[in-house]
Amino acid sequence: MGDDGNGRNHQVFDLSIDVHPQGGSKCYDDDGRLKRSGTFWTASSHIVTALIGSGVLSLAWATAQLGWVTGPIVMLMFSSVTYYTSTLLAACYRSGDTVHGKRNYTYMDAVRSNLGGFKVKICGLVQYLNLFGVAIGYTITASISMMAIKRSNCFHTSGGKNPCHMNSNPYMIAFGVVGIIFSQIPDFDQLWWLSIVVAVMSFTYSTIGFGLVIAKVAETGKIRGSLTGISVGTVTQSQKIWRSFQALGDIVFAYSYSLILIEIQDTLRAPPAESRTMKKAILTSVGVTTLFYMLCGCMGYAAFGDLSPRNLLTGFGFYNPFWLLDIANAAIVIHLVGAYQVYCQPLFAFVEKITAEKFPDSEFITKDIKITIPGFRPYNLNLFRLVWRTAFMVVTTLISMLLPLSNDIVGLLGALGFWPLTVYFPVEMYISQKKIPNWSTRWICLQILSIAFLIITIAAAAGSVAGVIIDLKSFKPFSTAY
Known part of the structure; x- marks a missing residue:
């Protein structure tokens, strides 16, 4: 057009x-x-892709730090708040009339229409820095799973006698190369099939992890753990506090997806109204995700108690059956390859849109070269897209190689993005859209919600930073063997 x-x-x-x-x-x-051709099912698969990530595998450890009482309560709390604020955000897809109003194609567009001013720049900075951070976190997590496959086979071959140390760099490079290929998919709405595959992979490794902890409980015949989590004595008082904060970071990361919610909603066909379809998809996806989180987190804690590994499938709470562990970790890698693209497409599109607007006469930026592929429709190769997305993958891979393989990095990324993107901006846009008067009962309740989760986010970020600092003490870039 x-x-x-x-x-x-x-x-x-x-x-x-x-x-x-x-x-x-x-x-x-x-x-x-x-x-647009998106439906309730495709939107649900996109959300599940974003939500049920590898973060589910650290929830047993998080529950072990918080205990049987606080752990499940915190997961349910984040689930409820994520659902509620996501519905507020979904209502902001159109400005004014939710059926015929002007469309907001991105999260930033929604903030621009409802809040405007300096908040738009703050939102863009937080959103795209978070997307950049997620790309790094996914590269690190994928390499951990690839190494776990190699290590489990090494343990099996040597009978556990070989420590099987290895360097993570080749695995990160391999993930980056695959990512370069997939990153050339030009449009976000063409990823529906990828999201379905990724959602299947999510359920695959989550189900395997859940099945293994059920088997572990059945083997030992008892449910481990305590009401308050890992006890002081096993760890020091300060370690108990910092680990509890780190656990919050892990749980926060597991529920972080709002930064791409508007982009997902922009793929939906109408009628019915996009917000109506999206709210159903949010309810279903968050509900299913929370069920999985509760099962994996609680049953993992029941199986291992205070000794719950930071990652159920790579922390080697299990050694056998090694082939099942390989399948689960392979599913994690496939999931992360797809989820990386789902998350990064908005960032790719933003940079390409801004560049095209600034240099409209540049053939390098705007011209597409049609490449005929037998049996498929012609592929439009854009040289700027090829160079920019490849450079992005190279940079995120290099940064990943400079950081330790740590779940705390993932927790920190989740903490930094959760409050502004999942709570603050949806609440502020809702207040503006509905013209809620200052100091009214509803306004006060919404502000209390926002402030409460700001405090929780700061605590989670502090715990994750403390964990990263500890990891950096023994880490040497490009050379540390795991």
Whole structure:
């Protein structure tokens, strides 16, 4: 539509008014873009892809730090708040009228329409820094799982006699190379099939992890753990406090997905209203995810008690059956390859959009080269997209190689992005959109919610930073063997 000029856009708009009073035509939506085809199921698969990540495997450790009472309560609390604020955010996809209002294609667009001013820049900085951080975290986590496959086979071959130390760099490089190939998928809405595959992988390794801890409980015949978590004596008082904060970081990361919620919603077809479909998808996805989190976290704690590993499938709470561990860790790697792209597509699109607007006459940036692929539709190769996305993958891979293989990094990333993107901006946009008066009962309740989770986020970030500092003491970039 953009290449056809304003006249043709106007003509299509007139046709949509005559034939379809609610906006759009058979080929185009009410904004002149090609008809969106996303459904409740594709939106749900995108959300599950973003939510049920490898963070689920650290929830047993997190529960062990908090105990049988606080652990499940904290998970349910984050689940409820994530659901509630996500519904507030979904209502901001259109400005004004939720059915016929102007579309906001990205999270930043929603903030610009509802809040404007300096908050737009703050939102963009937080969102895209968080996306960049997630890319690094996923690269580190994927390499841990790839190493776990190699190590489990090494242990099996040597009968546990070989310590099986290895360097993580080749695995990070391999993940980066695969990512470069997948990153050339040009449009976010073409990733629906990838999200479904990734969602299946999520359930695969989560189910295997859950099955193994059930088997462990059945083997020992008892449920381990305590009401208050790991006891002082096993760890010092200060370690108990910092570990509890780190556990919050792990749980926060497990529920972080709001930064791409608007982009997911922009793939939905209408009618019914996008916000209506999205709210159903949020309820279903968050509900299913919370069930998995509770089962894996609680049953993992029941199996191992205070000795719960930081990662159920790579911390070697299990050694056998080694082939099942290999399947689970392979599923994690496949999941992270896909989830990396789902998360990074908004960042890719943002940079490419800004660059195209700034240099509209540059063929390097705007021109597509059609490449014929037998049996498939032609692929549009854009040289700028090829260079920029490849450079992004190279940079994130190099930074990952400079950091220790630590779950605390993942927890820190989750903590830094959770409050502003999952709580603060959705609450502020809702207040602005509904014109809620200052100091009214609803306004006070929303502000209390925001402040409470700001405090929790600061605590989680502090715990994760403490963990990273400890890991850095024994880490040497590019040379440390694990």
